[in-house]
Amino acid sequence: MSERPDGLHSLSLGAEVQQELVKLHARMMIGMPWVHAPLIVLLAIACVPSVPSALFAGWGAAMMGIELIRSACGAFLLRRTLTLSARKAHAIQSGLAAVSGLILGAAAPLFLPRLAIVDQAWLICVLVAVPALGVAVSMASRYIAGLYACGVLAPATLGWVTQHPELAMSASFGSLSYIGVLVFSAGENQRSLTSSVAIRRQRDDMVQDLKRSNAVVQEAVARAEQESAARAHVLAAASHDLRQPLHALSVYSAVLAANPSQVTLREVSTHIDQLVRSLGELLHGLLDLSRMTSGHYVPHTQCFDLSAVLESVACEFDSVAAAKGISLRRTLSPVTLSGDLMAVSRITRNLLDNAIKYTAAGVVHLSLRRTERTATISVADTGKGIAPADQSRIFDEFYQVENSARDRRQGVGLGLAIVKRLAQLIHATLTLESVPGVGSRFELAIPGVVEPPGADTLPPLTLRPSVEGSRRVLVVDDDEEIRRSTASLLTLWNCSVETAAGSAETWALCELTGPPDLLIVDLRLGGPESGSQLAGRLLQRYGAFAVLVITGETSSAALEATRAAGWPILQKPVDVALLRKAIDQTPPRASTAPA
Template identity: 45%
Template sequence: MSATTSATVSQAQHREALQRELMRERIRLHSAMFGWLPAFHVALVALLMVTVLRELPRATTIAWACTVIVIESARASYGYWVLRHIAQIDVRYTRAGQTLACFVSAAALGSVAPLFLGQLSPAQQTLLIAVLSVVPSIGAAVSTSSRFYVLSYASGVILPTVGAWIHTYPTLGSAAVLLSITHVGVIYLATCENARTLKNSCAIRLQRDQTLRELERSNAAYLAAVEVANKESTTRARVLAAASHDLRQPLNALSLYSAVLSTNPTASVQVETGQRIGQLVHSLGELLHGLLDLSQFSSGQYVLVREPLDMGSLLESLCIEFEPIAQAKGLQLRREIGAVTLMGDPMAVARMARNLIDNAVKYTDTGWVEVRLGHEAETAVLTVSDTGCGIEPAQQARIFEEFYQVGNPGRDRSQGVGLGLTIVERLVELTGGAVMLDSEPGKGSTFRVALPGVVKPHAVDLGVHPNALDASGEQALHVEGDGRRVIVLDDEHDIIRSMSALLKLWGFMVGTASDAEEVTALFAHYGVPDLLIADLRLRGAQSGLDVALALREQHGVFPVLFVTGETSSASLQSLLEQEHPLLYKPIDPMKLRQAIDLLAPSRVQPD
């Protein structure tokens, strides 16, 4: 729809709304006038009875008087009913009803002329005609600037009056008609002018009401935004405080271990120190990955993919991964996994399932952990149960908060960093699902995740999604590099040196570059490598994605693994939308090795 058409439609809607409001306002004002009209008619009828009609037969005049008062009382009752239902009435039907009521009421009052004019003296006739001539003007005041009400009321009084006058004085008929038309015309013109004033008043009030409604909506939206901002600010402060503590502790330990290594310790101390440093780096990696995930989910940078996913196979592989850990604690890892194919995001589903199973194993000391998978209609249902410590009712509402851990006030890093369930909840919200908890202290907990999108498994590709590299198993593929050539593109020299050293230890041939010019020269001199590992963000305006795409245009398609520490940028958004393989810094060496072997398989065939 064009802007001109939209504006025309909006103007038409405004005019229609104004017309309805104007009609409703006239009806309301007119109905409000009905309250005192019976008293006015009683007074007017009584005045005519004691002055003009006092010498006429009582039965006839009383019958006329009662008719006028009954009709006017009925009109007043109708007005009261309209006022009580003013918001629900149909304005067009109600206006028609009030117009008819005006005519009937006026005709009853005006019938006094044809009934009694011929029986009156000339003086009495003059007085009666004078009174009846004034009545339409009073009706115009009561009509609240409505042409319909004025014309119906004036016609009801003047038509029988003029008819009676012409019948009594035929020679003065033309003059009576002309004067009556002039009288009604003046009243009509005055009513039209008042109608314009009322219309302007209603337009102003309608605009005022609309402005007030918009202000109320804006105020409500503002208050809601302030509440959300305050909540986010409080959450951010809590997260930063907890993250600051959890970052300082391992960094402090790393500093001390570095001092230990600088003293040339014995071989056994070096080995132990190296293991401790590895554990600390792993803990820092978990924390940073969790914070990165939360940042992506909160900023809307995470792009969900929709593809067929064999949830049964995924959960089976996760159970195999956690089985040794469970057995080391003396736990049974039960599973009842049905065949379910979900149209969903492989990384999101894998991350949710991994975090729930990891939590169950971590917080269960004796008994079992059970993983079940089924579906209800088109909804997949993942259930993870345990016989662990359980969760107190007062704590159940908080377990999805960032860094909140049951029974870990000392922030023991062996129990994780406290972001697992938060990530589960955010991913469930993103996928349109629901997560439920049923827990009893001392008996265990059951987490139930419902995910929409179950599909039939026929003719679907159930491969691993490239962006799910950091959500797959953590067992490294221990094969030699067998001379595969890898080029590392990164603008941080420490990253280049450390990754180059690690890749060479794995048996890869490594070339390094810090910008587009250097990597282009490497491709030109040595040809296309088996794999390019490129940092997404380079110095200046360069992007690893742009560099890789430019190299592919020159040399054809070759495998590229992107690495990044960013949480939101246009390049990251584009990378995710194009579904390129991606690992987030800090990079787990086992996941790095697995990604390399997946993207650039070994040329050595196993025996």
């Protein structure tokens, strides 16, 4: 039930009507002494010559006394409306109305025997008219109206019948009929009041609903404006970080076209490699953030040895840390986790990369501990630390402490933003403790710890350090430059490489030379058949061989089908190190004759 503006909370319609009735009648009760004072004076003018003054004074005092009590009670009830039971308050008002009616009606048996017939008739007319006024004063309560009317008319009828016994039947019937009419009228008024309260409740509910809707809209607008500002900031930073290396590449292209010396050539090649890696890191980060914020990233839950995964990730940074004179330590408790392996690996990799990047010398410590059903990964360093003012901002896209010049050697500023988004997606808790000049500690608490599986579980895959033996690799891509560059690189890695632009050339090569050891295929080939569909048909025709899908897409039905098939996916631009690892995992296929 909506909150009422007058302070009524969760009341039924009947209870709210009774509450409203009590308040309205209480307001009327406050003014009753001013209504009855003129009535008493009017009766005094008519009755005092025939009625003893003491008797009339006693009756008048009793009448004013009960009305003063009703007035005080009305003021009290108005102050206690929200705390006092409406049913109890209504009973008090009904009782006081009955007493007031009895005192007023007592004027008939007290005064009629002493009055002339004309004055008797006049007094009875006044007493009969007062209950009709009481119906209006009672503000639609049939109980108050009925009790007040009975209180007035019962003694009035008794006094009249005592003086005129021959009129007993007609007087009694008339009084009862009159009381019935008054109660019926009060009931009709009460139904009107109920309808009014129901309409007011509907109005109040609509107002509350509009307020809530308005609050939701305002919140959505504020969030949209905030996201729009964030996107503008991201686009501005990304535009700058894309233009800088592209400009440098255009300059290096001109240097290469001028036939430089071997020394210059080697230097330019090194710089080009760094620029391409920087561009790849930026594009991968933007694509990952796009997938996470658009809802296209769906965590994949599986059971895995978390300590082995962290050890494998740490091994990737041993040489980088050693080159900077940093000791990369591990304290890894055995933990089996049911969760998203890719997300946990990516978070750990980004945290280690960030720690080593901002630590000039000293120690980076990777630790893993278990607390009941939660695994906590900690990455601590002895670097420069993070000022309190920057600690909430380092998770924003492109924000880097002390890198306003956008030095690409310090990264592109997306690593911690990706960490935060991935932590939210896997329902992990990310915390940061940092003291400037001492170091920082990032902790990730991940739910989903399970008991380790049995001993028959397969050991984790280990990667061979280099390509051993020649592998037949078939590269399928509709872009000629990509086919040519990929073939040149794989040839340097001692692979036997064939290329195809689409499905028809791929089938022709396989029919001629047999299936490859590894199929590297672009997801979008420019025709009606996607790369994953082509790979599936080839596997049905020739049996098992390794498949690696390369794509620039972040969401599509073909991409989801590829993930469902379980084939590894590399995002363009492809990290050469990741491509090399994929080649390393592919054993040479035994020679087979074409089918």
